[in-house]
Amino acid sequence: MDVHALLVLIIPVISAIIExxxxxxxxxGVVRSLFFFLLSRGNLMASDPKLDLAKALAYSLEFKLAAEILKTVVIQTLDEFVILAAIVVLRVILTFVIHWEIENSEKSKLVNRIDEMKK
Structure with a gap:
């Protein structure tokens, strides 16, 4: 059995496990965020539950992206490549947006703490 045939058999299983x-x-992340949300008595402005969920989503997207990259090894047609490329681009965009949101939330959390210390 050649290496490519072996990869065609193994890669879908490995990528499914990673996904x-x-x-x-x-x-x-959803369960943890919901728990913190309930602890904050349903305060929609509490940043900890949102930040927790955003971090979980960002971390999850890294695994999903890794699975997509593995799938590139066994692409056989141009149509498969286009679909996979679109998925990768969308996941990368989502990752950047979530990381941007995390950074902004952490900065505003830090500014709020500094403001509280000044008072």
Missing amino acids: LIGVLIIIY
Whole structure:
């Protein structure tokens, strides 16, 4: 059996496992964020639950992106490549937006703490 044939058999299984890890991270992040949201008595302005969820989503997207990159090894047609490239681009954009949101939330959290210390 040649290496390419072996990769065609193994890569879909490995990428499915990596994507499952990403899904589990999302579920964990949602449950954790919901727990903190309930602890804050449903305060929609509390940044900790939102920040927690954003971090989980960003981390999950890294796993999903890794799975997509692995799938590039077994692409056989141009149509598959275009679809995979579109998925990768969308996930990269989502990752950048989520990281930007995390940075802004952390900065505003830090500014709020500094303001509280000044008072």
